[in-house]
Amino acid sequence: GAVVSQHPSWVICKSGTSVKIECRSLDFQATTMFWYRQFPKQSLMLMATSNEGSKATYEQGVEKDKFLINHASLTLSTLTVTSAHPEDSSFYICSARDLRGPGDTEAFFGQGTRLTVV
Amino acid sequence: GQNIDQPTEMTATEGAIVQINCTYQTSGFNGLFWYQQHAGEAPTFLSYNVLDGLEEKGRFSSFLSRSKGYSYLLLKELQMKDSASYLCAVMDSNYQLIWGAGTKLIIKP
Secondary structure, three states: OOOOEEOOOOHHHHHHHHOEEEOOOOOOOOEEOOOOOOOEEEEEEOEEEEEEEOOEEEEEOOOOOEEEEEEOOEEEEEEEEEEHHHHEEEEEEEEEOOOOOOOOOEEOOOOOOEEOOO | EEEEEOOOOOEEEOOOEEEEEEEEEEOOOOEEEEEOOOOOOOOOOEEEEEOEEEEOOOEEEEEEOOOOEEEEEEEOOHHHOEEEEEEEEOOOOEEEOOOOOOHHHHHHO
């Protein structure tokens, strides 16, 4: 299957600092990338959907000024958690799909990033 | 509204068979996915059904009935490593994935 690389796998940062998480599709062009967060023992919660070259669409309750998403190319999307606080500590996961044509519509997931804000 | 229901937790014995059910109500339907997720890891793809019937893939099979809004994931010859959460997700008419809360499967020796 296709490969999505997410970096870093884990990060610890101080409260008030910003953290950038990268999501790359390595062997296909991702027209659409999704960012999720997952708290322990809970399901994936969609934060935002980003289409290459356009602004991300945020889910209700997600602060777009706090969680900055950039999808400047067909192979890279970034999520920046600005002014992170301990409550932002979570598991962040990206997934990518190519929706331009027929074929597999499977969502390929990155490895996830464990963010701990201290 | 859109809704995906699956049991919160199930327990089964090593070597046995377990069936995890998923019912859904969504705006349109473009396929149903099953993912496996081990604690602390991202989900991994198991199966995709878009037509009614059973899809078999090794020890895992997935069934879909679109008229009933129902799917199940069947795991045979259970192994300890199958202990994980199993997520059911439906792709709606906008090609968005609607996720269930996941079923935690506990395998006992």
